Amino acid sequence: MVMKKKTIAATRPRRTGAETQAPAESSDAASMFDPVERSPAYTKVSSAIEHKILSRALRDGDVLPAELELAQQFRVHRSTVREALRQLESAGLVARPPGAKRMIVSRPEAAKVASGMRHALVLHEVSFVDVWEAMMVIEPEVAALAALRRTQADLAALTQTSEAFRESPEGDPDSVNIVATFFEQLGAASRNQVLVLAKQSLTQALAPSLARMIDTVPQARTRITDAQRRIIVAVRDKNADEARKWMSKHVRDFKRGYEVAGISPDTPISV
Amino acid sequence: MVMKKKTIAATRPRRTGAETQAPAESSDAASMFDPVERSPAYTKVSSAIEHKILSRALRDGDVLPAELELAQQFRVHRSTVREALRQLESAGLVARPPGAKRMIVSRPEAAKVASGMRHALVLHEVSFVDVWEAMMVIEPEVAALAALRRTQADLAALTQTSEAFRESPEGDPDSVNIVATFFEQLGAASRNQVLVLAKQSLTQALAPSLARMIDTVPQARTRITDAQRRIIVAVRDKNADEARKWMSKHVRDFKRGYEVAGISPDTPISV
DNA sequence: AATTGCCCTATTGTCCGACAGTCCGGTTTT
DNA sequence: AAAACCGGACTGTCGGACAATAGGGCAATT
Numbered sequence: 001m002v003m004k005k006k007t008i009a010a011t012r013p014r015r016t017g018a019e020t021q022a023p024a025e026s027s028d029a030a031s032m033f034d035p036v037e038r039s040p041a042y043t044k045v046s047s048a049i050e051h052k053i054l055s056r057a058l059r060d061g062d063v064l065p066a067e068l069e070l071a072q073q074f075r076v077h078r079s080t081v082r083e084a085l086r087q088l089e090s091a092g093l094v095a096r097p098p099g100a101k102r103m104i105v106s107r108p109e110a111a112k113v114a115s116g117m118r119h120a121l122v123l124h125e126v127s128f129v130d131v132w133e134a135m136m137v138i139e140p141e142v143a144a145l146a147a148l149r150r151t152q153a154d155l156a157a158l159t160q161t162s163e164a165f166r167e168s169p170e171g172d173p174d175s176v177n178i179v180a181t182f183f184e185q186l187g188a189a190s191r192n193q194v195l196v197l198a199k200q201s202l203t204q205a206l207a208p209s210l211a212r213m214i215d216t217v218p219q220a221r222t223r224i225t226d227a228q229r230r231i232i233v234a235v236r237d238k239n240a241d242e243a244r245k246w247m248s249k250h251v252r253d254f255k256r257g258y259e260v261a262g263i264s265p266d267t268p269i270s271v
Numbered sequence: 272m273v274m275k276k277k278t279i280a281a282t283r284p285r286r287t288g289a290e291t292q293a294p295a296e297s298s299d300a301a302s303m304f305d306p307v308e309r310s311p312a313y314t315k316v317s318s319a320i321e322h323k324i325l326s327r328a329l330r331d332g333d334v335l336p337a338e339l340e341l342a343q344q345f346r347v348h349r350s351t352v353r354e355a356l357r358q359l360e361s362a363g364l365v366a367r368p369p370g371a372k373r374m375i376v377s378r379p380e381a382a383k384v385a386s387g388m389r390h391a392l393v394l395h396e397v398s399f400v401d402v403w404e405a406m407m408v409i410e411p412e413v414a415a416l417a418a419l420r421r422t423q424a425d426l427a428a429l430t431q432t433s434e435a436f437r438e439s440p441e442g443d444p445d446s447v448n449i450v451a452t453f454f455e456q457l458g459a460a461s462r463n464q465v466l467v468l469a470k471q472s473l474t475q476a477l478a479p480s481l482a483r484m485i486d487t488v489p490q491a492r493t494r495i496t497d498a499q500r501r502i503i504v505a506v507r508d509k510n511a512d513e514a515r516k517w518m519s520k521h522v523r524d525f526k527r528g529y530e531v532a533g534i535s536p537d538t539p540i541s542v
Numbered sequence: 543a544a545t546t547g548c549c550c551t552a553t554t555g556t557c558c559g560a561c562a563g564t565c566c567g568g569t570t571t572t
Numbered sequence: 573a574a575a576a577c578c579g580g581a582c583t584g585t586c587g588g589a590c591a592a593t594a595g596g597g598c599a600a601t602t
Contacts, residue, residue, distance in 0.1 A: 077586045086354045087361035107394035123378035134465040141408040194405040198469045348557045
């Protein structure tokens with residue numbers, strides 16, 4: 001167990017070196033050689049594992065081998081494995097159940113993906129209208145689908161959420177979350193995971209400024225309550241057109257609210 | 272070395288045990304204590320940096336301090352910093368320009384976000400119809416927006432791409448990429464970053480199976496060519512309704528293609 | 543029998559220290 | 573001035589260490 005390490009270090013072909021000077025003697029505009037891809041070991045390790053996960057050789061819930069064992073299998077140092085694991089962890093492909101030692105393979109949750117998208121939106125200084133526009137595209141259709149596919153349980157959940165919103169006190173900072181939940185449940189009722197994923201990012205991105213809006217515009221609460229009620233009725237009656245129509249109004253109202261609140265539609269969304 | 276552990280074990284409040292029996296004598300279902308949050312240092316470091324980036328104290332293009340310096344500032348070991356950096360790297364918040372030493376702050380590219388979403392879709396075994404349904408929701412509207420907002424350059428790009436597709440040889444494995452490019456450019460023309468992000472994931476997710484479909488169904492190529500032509504005309508004329516209509520047909524055709532190719536709509540999309 | 547206390551082992555989180563390979567900017571040589 | 577050279581600053585990776593803890597097993601206790 002002592003000499004193994006030496007052997008490895010000697011075997012390992014100090015990765016770089018012969019690559020940098022190649023381009024010097026290429027003919028002209030069209031280069032003769034493609035830049036050689038030099039990727040650090042931690043990337044190699046992480047993509048190896050990632051591949052196993054995506055190809056479902058490792059399935060959701062499987063326990064990953066211990067770091068040391070991985071290190072031995074890949075013939076790299078444990079630190080290297082750990083760096084790889086951090087990549088996968090932040091991608092949501094592996095996770096550690098609270099208070100567990102080993103990592104398990106997991107599929108990225110909607111919230112995780114959404115937050116990645118939210119980061120992108122924030123950093124690209126996407127404006128409120130852009131998000132709103134996307135909502136105008138997606139939400140009404142989702143509502144329509146939900147109306148067609150909802151189960152009794154979906155309906156109950158929606159009703160309860162709407163109830164909760166109606167009863168939430170005036171300045172309750174939690175109100176927005178309830179509104180978000182309503183959207184989320186509608187997504188769930190649409191039985192389309194893809195749309196749910198896309199939607200969630202939007203609501204997440206919008207939430208902070210929406211909160212301010214609701215607190216500023218007095219009519220906001222009643223308008224939201226009203227829209228929710230209409231949507232619920234449409235969903236209950238499996239009336240896709242109505243659902244679409246009211247969701248459309250509902251989302252459109254958001255923009256109105258922003259205008260009334262004096263928030264410019266071009267304000268970039270923020271954290 | 273023997274009694275140290277004893278002391279520790281005694282001090283440590285055996286977390287799990289305490290929780291499980293708490294509900295026994297508590298008033299009812301709600302447990303009395305929240306689980307204490309224990310997060311490793313690498314997470315703390317990475318969220319500290321993440322926060323600085325999202326709040327734009329660190330802006331796109333800024334060079335991060337060297338690992339050693341970060342380690343000193345955070346008072347942790349360099350390895351710990353590196354683990355944190357890997358997290359940020361895989362989130363796309365920092366990146367290293369090819370052949371550069373220091374890391375720079377960057378905003379997650381559309382492709383990055385899209386691939387995160389694609390992972391999620393694959394692992395959740397989302398079926399082809401789900402993706403297709405989402406496309407049916409998004410793409411026509413994007414086309415409509417594109418028609419309204421396209422510039423001359425957008426139009427040129429679209430035309431060129433469509434041209435490229437028409438000229439691509441029969442079994443060319445690159446054909447799908449050209450189709451994808453067409454969608455992407457249309458997204459760009461819509462001037463809505465949010466929709467672009469959402470779209471891209473869908474096209475990415477669909478691409479592999481789409482490739483098979485195109486190769487299997489003989490009529491596919493002409494139908495695609497035709498649809499593209501119509502869409503381009505509509506976009507040229509700034510005719511939103513026509514653009515929407517033809518994009519709708521175009522996407523619907525995909526499903527038809529799958530049916531003809533004998534691919535079940537419930538096939539989960541794969542890598 | 544169920545609970546509690548104690549110990550051991552496998553593993554993780556973190557740290558130290560080291561070194562080769564490479565990038566970069568300045569210096570010397572041609 | 574262009575080319576070759578050089579030393580410092582960093583990164584990538586490694587070897588090695590150690591404390592803390594999750595998980596089990598075993599024994600003492602209720």
